[in-house]
Amino acid sequence: MEGRNSQIALQALSRRSSVSEMSRGTTSFNDEDATRTHATHNVPSGSGGLHDELPAYSRAAPPDQFAGRGNSAVLHRSGELPFFTIVFAALVIYSWVVLVILSFRPISAHSWEPFTDEYGRYEKNSNYKLDDHLYRSARIIQSIASVLILPWTSAVCAYAAVIFVQNQKDGLSLTMRQVMNLADRRWMDGTLIAEIFSGSWKKNGSTFLALAVFLHFLALLIYPIQSIVINPTTRHVPTYPVLMGQISDLSRMRAEQDEDSGSDVVQARSAFSKADKHTWQPQLWEKGGHQQFSTFKNLSEMNDPFYSPLPNGFNGGVLRQYAPRINSNATVQIIERDEYPLDCGSDDDNLFASYSSVYTRYPNNAHLYSRSFEISACMVVSSTVSPWTETRNRQNFTETLYINVTNPDIDYSTSPLANGTLFRISLNTTAGYFELPSYMNNQTAGPLLDTDPTGDCDEGGYGCIQQAARYYYNPSRLMKRQDSSRDNSTIDTEQTVPWAHMLTSRKGPLMTTALAIFGPGSFLNTFYAEFNKTKSDMIDANLSSGSQTLSSSNSLCIEVAPLMNMYSRSGYSYVNPDSCISSYLSELGEYYYSANPHDLVARWIDSMFNDESTLENTINAAAFLVNKRFVEALYPTFDIYQDLGMEVKSPESTVAGIVVATIFLGLWIIPLIALAFYGSVSPRWTSRLDSFAMLRFGAFYGSGIFPMLVSRRTKDIKELDEVSGVVRDVGTVTDDPIIPIGRIGLGEGKPLQRSRRYECYKGDSEVLTPSEASKIRRGG
Known part of the structure; x- marks a missing residue:
């Protein structure tokens, strides 16, 4: 035997x-x-x-x-690994799907942004606790899966390789070298790449090995790609909006405001007297800038400065909010005589103002000489047509003011005004709406919009909330001031004042500026009378009889000329641009002024108009103040909301990145699950293609083929390419016709059969089934 x-x-x-x-x-x-x-x-x-x-x-x-x-057993399928592979793939998909969804919206609410219904009503949002728990679970699962993805892929490939080796179409389909590469799991071996490029793929490779390499390559890239396209971030999510107040609406220029009595000019003149280069202007904005402490010092050099009724840097938080804005930009040019409008004062529609003065110094002195100045302003306009339009759309208009200054008797002969100068001041005004800073626009003010921005929000939407009020407030009363102009000076003066234009409705910013400087009640119009009245009052007061003694070194502030504080100290004796127009006192029996109104006005004119760039910056500041008054006088019917929200951690990504990462994930998961099921469809002769399986391969061929010798260059062992590695049914162990026991071998033979008994190890031996025992008792 x-x-x-x-x-x-x-x-x-x-x-x-x-x-x-x-x-x-x-x-x-x-x-x-x-x-x-x-x-x-x-x-x-x-x-x-x-x-x-x-x-x-x-x-x-x-x-x-x-x-x-x-010792025999029937071959069985194995379904454990496919089940756990599905569980593993489900966890991978779960973590990815959660991260993708949270990249664009929360799971517990409509959006990360505020949501309003079709009526503009704010919808209450979730507290986002569910989203936080889901995000944390997805990140934990992703971290675990990133560690397990390569070994799990390798385990599935080794599991399916058993079926691949035994289900070949014939015994010569795979060589022993090809099977050994699968058993060695060379899909994770970098040296295989060198062999592939050396031209030995046909010798070493197989279809299954190529698929395994592809799967492991994808598994190696999936989580690095996901970490690139999915970035953790901190979002500001909505809580509930707070109505901060109401501001003016450029589309609400009501008829009641059209009956203007000149209060806009009076208020502008008051603002001009207070303006300086150093005070912070909280409503002065700049395009693309985050500077919140802006002043008039370098207004002309700022990047698209503009006025808005909200303080610079106001943040809507998670809300997209809009506000009106006005920008006026001045250009000052010195022109020739033929460019100046001729006979400007002959047309009543034009704004024309003219002032001149002649002063004779020391009339009883032998050194008698006269001093004089002349200044006129002209705007070719219509007194009945306003440049403003009731709209939230962008609007633009330009105003032009001509100024003729002749100041030949100024003490400083280097002044450009000594021989007379003609100026053309062009002021381009642009108005409309812009998006306020918020978390959605990187907390930066948006550009001037061409159309009404509230249209999208009127129908509801993400991040929008209805701002335009559906009712009107009563108009606020505008403060008015009654001025009486008196001129008791003995100095010879001549004035032409544009009274009619004071009543023009909704004036442009340059016209308002011109009227505030040259119009009725202006400094040029009233200073002579005010000066003489002050002088007379001081003499009548007999200050010398008081307990305080005054000397010639004392000075008295008489007037703050318009925009005077916009200029640096000039060193003039009687014009101090950083404070006011003052006069020194002298005790010569009776108090009187050592200065005279002619000199004070002449020096202020020289301060205003002796430099083009300085004048340009001053006009821009004046236009800003006028625009501010104009907007603040409109009805406050435009709601401003704010919701600073709360911070939650969530992912963020792009659609392109999501698509790429999802494709890689799908190319890995689908073949992996298919391999797991492929390995479970057929009954298997061993659990996986491992070292013990190869030990049995060697036992089958014996030491005559693969003796125990030193081997460092396995690629030169020809037997590996000559003997088969396909597992087959190579025959029966006995000739028993009732229950033949098959034998597993390599090479020639038949495919393994599901219902047939094969030789096995003692621990795997299976007892006879009732049908088999009955068949033996019946003798077949």
Whole structure:
């Protein structure tokens, strides 16, 4: 019996070890030829040949043993790994889907942004606790999966490789070298790449190995790509809006305001007297800037400065809010005589003002001489047409003011006004609406919009809330001041004042500025009378009789000329631009002024108009103040909301990044699950293609083919490319016709059968089923 077992083993070995000869068409061979053919390459001289017999655990049952009572088992499927693979893939998909959704919107609410219904009503949002829990769970699962993805992919490939090796179409489909590459899991071995590029893929590779390499390449890239396209961030999510107040609306210029009595000019004149270069202007904005402490010092050099009724830097938080804005930009040019409008004062529609003065110094002195100045302003306009339009759309208009200054008697001969100068001041005004800073626009003021921005919010939407009020407030009363102009000076003066234009409705900013400086009640119009009245009152008061003694070094502030504080100190004795127009006192029996109104006005004119760039900056500041008054006088019917929200941690991404990462994830998950099911469809002869499986391969061929020798260059061992690595049903162990026990081998044979019993190890032996026992008792 022992000899018979050895003979079976040798015959099986001889059939497998002669694959190369079979491919050449050899039809007859014997054991000695086969052994000599394959063993002489590696077996040293003097060594033994094949083992005389197989190990005891591989022997078939003795002939006299009852058929079917040896160590045998039926092949079974394995479904555990596909189940756990589906669970693992589900967790991977769950973490990715949660991160993708949270990148664009919360799961517990409509949007990360505030949401209003079709009526502009604010919808109450979630507290976002669910989104926070989901985000944390997705990040934890993602971290765990990123560690397990490569070993899990490798385990699935090793699991499916068993079925791939046993389900080949014939015994010559795979060589032992190709199977060893699968058993070695060379899909994770970098040296395989070098062999592929060296042209040995056909020798080493297989379809399954290529698929495994592809899967591992994707598994290696999936989470680095996800970490690139999904970035953790801190979002400001809405809580509830707070109505901060109401501001003016450029589309609400009501008829009641059209009946203007000149209060705009009076208020502008008051603002001009207070304006300086150093005071912070909280409503002065700049395009793209985050500077909140702006002044008039370098207004002309700022990047698109403009006025808005809200303080610079107001933040809507999570709300998209809009507000009106007005920008007036002045250009000052010195022109020739022929560019100045001729006979400007002859047309009543034009704004025309003219002032002149002649002063004779020391009339009783032998050194008698006269001083004089003349200044006129002209605007070619219509007194009945306003440049403003009731609209939230962008509007633009330009005003032009001509000024003729002749100041020949100024003490400083270097003044450009000494021989007379003609100016053309063009003021371009642009008005409309802009988006206030918020978290959505990087807390930066948006540009001037061409159309009404509230249209989108009127129908509801993300981040919008209805701002335009549906009712009107009563108009606020505008403060008015009655001024009486008196001129009791003995100095020869001549004035032409544009009274009619004071009543023009909704004036442009340059016209208002011109009327405030040159019109009725202006400094030029009233200073002479005020000066003489002050002088007379001081003399009547007899200040010398008081307890306080005054000297010639004392000075008295008489008037703050318009925009005077916009200029630096000039060093003039009687014009101090950083405070006011003052006069020194002298005690010569009776108090009187050592200065005269002619000199004070002349020096102020020289301060205003002796430099083009300074004048340009001053006009811009004046226009800003006029625009401020204009907007503040409109009805406050435009709501301003704020919701600074609360901070929550969430991911953010782009659509393109999501698409790319999802494609990579799908290319990995779908083949991985397919491989797991592929490995569970057929009954398997071993759990996975591992080292123990290869140990049995070696036992099958014996030491005559693969002796225990030193090997460093396995690529040169030809037997690996000559012997088969396909697992097959190579025959039966016994000739019992009732329950034949099959034997698993390599190479030729039939595919493994599901219902057939095969030799197995003792621990895997299965008892006879009732049907098998009944069949044996019946004798087949």
